[in-house]
Amino acid sequence: MLPRCDGTVVEHVLHDPVPWARPSTPLQSRIAFAAAHVVADPLRDNGPGRPVCLDWDSTLAFRRHLWSYGLGVAEAMDTAQRGMGLDWHTAQELITRSAAEARSVGGRIAAGAGTDHLSSPPSGLSEVTAGYEQQLKVVQEAGAQVILMASRQLAALATTPEHYRAVYDRVLSRVDGPVILHWLGQAFDPRLEGYWGSSDIGVATDVVLDLIRDHKAQVDGIKVSLLDAEHEVRLRAALPEGVRLYTGDDFHYPELIWGDGSHASDALLGIFAAIAPAASAALQALDAADDAAYDAAFGPTLALARHVFGVPTFHYKTGIAFLAWLSGHQPGFTMVAGLQSARSVLHLVEVFRLADEAGLLPDPSLAAGRLRCWLEVNGVHT
Numbered sequence: 396m397l398p399r400c401d402g403t404v405v406e407h408v409l410h411d412p413v414p415w416a417r418p419s420t421p422l423q424s425r426i427a428f429a430a431a432h433v434v435a436d437p438l439r440d441n442g443p444g445r446p447v448c449l450d451w452d453s454t455l456a457f458r459r460h461l462w463s464y465g466l467g468v469a470e471a472m473d474t475a476q477r478g479m480g481l482d483w484h485t486a487q488e489l490i491t492r493s494a495a496e497a498r499s500v501g502g503r504i505a506a507g508a509g510t511d512h513l514s515s516p517p518s519g520l521s522e523v524t525a526g527y528e529q530q531l532k533v534v535q536e537a538g539a540q541v542i543l544m545a546s547r548q549l550a551a552l553a554t555t556p557e558h559y560r561a562v563y564d565r566v567l568s569r570v571d572g573p574v575i576l577h578w579l580g581q582a583f584d585p586r587l588e589g590y591w592g593s594s595d596i597g598v599a600t601d602v603v604l605d606l607i608r609d610h611k612a613q614v615d616g617i618k619v620s621l622l623d624a625e626h627e628v629r630l631r632a633a634l635p636e637g638v639r640l641y642t643g644d645d646f647h648y649p650e651l652i653w654g655d656g657s658h659a660s661d662a663l664l665g666i667f668a669a670i671a672p673a674a675s676a677a678l679q680a681l682d683a684a685d686d687a688a689y690d691a692a693f694g695p696t697l698a699l700a701r702h703v704f705g706v707p708t709f710h711y712k713t714g715i716a717f718l719a720w721l722s723g724h725q726p727g728f729t730m731v732a733g734l735q736s737a738r739s740v741l742h743l744v745e746v747f748r749l750a751d752e753a754g755l756l757p758d759p760s761l762a763a764g765r766l767r768c769w770l771e772v773n774g775v776h777t
Contacts, residue, residue, distance in 0.1 A: 396777035397744050398770070404777050409763060413754030415672030416679070418465040424681045425652055425659070426639065427674065428467040428505060429667035430474035431458055432715045433481060433489065435729040442733045447485040453725040454489070455496050457668075460724060464675035466667060467503030468493060470539065473583060474665040476712055478547065480732030483512035487533050494537035505575060505663075508534045509544035516551040520561050523549045527566045541574040542618065542663075543567075547586045556592030556602040563606055573615035575641060575663070578603065580621040582708040596626060604633055611635050618643045618663040622708075627651055631658045645704045645711070649693040653681070665711060666700040669718045670755055695753040702745055710737040714746045718755070721747060721762040728769065740773050 396404040434457065435441040439448035458468050470493045471477055471486045481489075490506045497504040510517075510526035517523050523546060534541050543566065553559055567574070581588040591599035607614050616639030619627055624647035631640035642651045642660035651660040667674045673692045680688035703714035713734055720728040728735050747756075747766050756762040770777060 397748060398741065398775050398777065400741050407748055407751070409756075409759040410751050410754060412757055412759055413672070415464075415676055415754075417463055418675060418679050422465045422675070422678045422682060425661045425678060426467065426503075426641070427465075427652075427662040427667065427678055428469040428503070428641070428664070429461045429671055429674070430469040430472045430663065430665045431461060431668050432712055432719065433475045433731060434716075434719075434725045435731045437727045437729045441480075441729065441731050443480075444732075447480065447482055447731050449485065449489070449731075450725065451492065455492060457719060457724050458493055458496060458502070459500060461668065461671050462497070462500050462502035464671045465678070466671055466675060467505065468497065469542065469663050470494075470504055470506040472507045472542065472544070472665075473579065473709075474668060474712060474715060476731050476734065477507060477509065477544070478511055478584065479709070479712070480730070480734060483530070486511075490534055490539060491537045494539045498538065503540075505540035505542050506534045506537065507542045507544040507577070510546040510548045511544075513548045515548050517548045520549075520552065520558060523552065524562050524565045527562070528569055531566065531569065535571050540572070540615070541570060542577055543574050544577045545579045545584070545587050545590055547584070550587050550590055553592060556598070559590075559592050559602065560606060564609075567606075567610045567613045570613050573613060575615055576603070576607070576617040578617060578619045578621065579643070580623075582622055582706075583620055584709060596621075596623075600626070600630060600633075604630075607638055608635055611638065614638055616641050616661065620644065622646050622704075624651060627660065628655065628658070631660060645700045646697075648700070649677070649690070649697065652677075653689065665715065666696070666703065669703065669715050669750070670696045670699065670753070672757075673753060673755060696755070699746070699749040699753050699755070702742075702749055705742075710734070713738040714743065717743050717746055718750055721750070721765055722755070722757055723761055728765075740770070740775060744770075 434453040508530035618641040620643030641663035677692035
């Protein structure tokens with residue numbers, strides 16, 4: 396019995412679990428990263444402003460779950476609460492441990508290098524550049540591909556496109572291999588408004604395209620999380636040949652990954668952490684050119700994704716962690732900085748319902764039992 400916003404409850408009949416198939420060979424048609432969350436240690440003080448303590452066994456086991464479905468792991472990104480509780484000290488250990496785990500299972504991994512260890516605003520552009528270089532060294536030494544994360548510190552300091560170019564030109568000249576650039580919209584982080592030096596999306600696009608053209612050998616692709624499918628289609632068509640667009644659009648990913656016949660997006664998505672079995676099935680169908688199977692796997696996940704990433708979008712991590720707990724991937728529903736409280740009871744009940752509708756609860760009886768206990772703790776008696 397699930398509560399509704401009008402104060403009533405409605406019966407929900409659980410679906411049978413879907414026997415999602417793991418790929419027997421590596422996925423071919425697209426590169427797909429799932430941005431993974433972290434699991435807080437429930438026996439340590441992970442409250443707001445407190446030092447971060449992770450449940451390392453559950454955190455790394457979840458990454459093995461993602462690799463088992465043929466997905467890459469995007470590590471230490473905003474899904475892992477970078478800038479929302481996960482400090483750089485713990486992020487370093489996370490990157491190092493996950494990269495070692497990736498080597499042990501043959502999994503693909505990329506990790507975020509940013510400037511979140513710096514004060515804000517920093518003293519100048521040179522401090523931002525040095526901050527990037529410090530984190531870049533950690534990621535490269537760990538053996539992960541670099542994702543150059545959008546920088547709040549740079550956004551707080553820069554006032555023109557030239558300021559962004561001064562930093563990125565220097566950093567890109569220091570990378571060991573092709574990196575993934577990171578364009579995160581203000582829905583995900585309001586402090587990144589006007590990134591690339593302009594709030595005009597056309598001007599900002601021209602800046603980033605010029606940057607990529609000038610550093611084509613150092614850029615594998617760009618992850619774009621603007622929740623604007625039309626803009627993404629135009630941008631990927633304008634990219635130099637061989638440079639990938641990794642969609643970060645958690646609202647329109649099926650159509651963007653499928654493509655328009657001329658261009659298609661690869662993927663670096665937070666929602667893939669929640670829908671890994673279905674995402675893998677869709678990508679396996681894409682490899683087999685099976686349109687119907689692609690739609691059947693991805694279609695039911697869209698309602699879940701749009702709900703999890705609903706306004707305020709930056710609290711989507713709570714839904715990801717909640718679903719991981721319901722699915723048995725972690726022993727408790729706890730988050731770094733206490734962010735398990737960032738979504739309402741009714742919001743998370745809908746996460747449960749939509750995940751079940753999409754066939755994403757591997758053990759529905761376990762999920763239902765956990766939900767009942769959690770509802771009772773929250774004062775909901777059904």
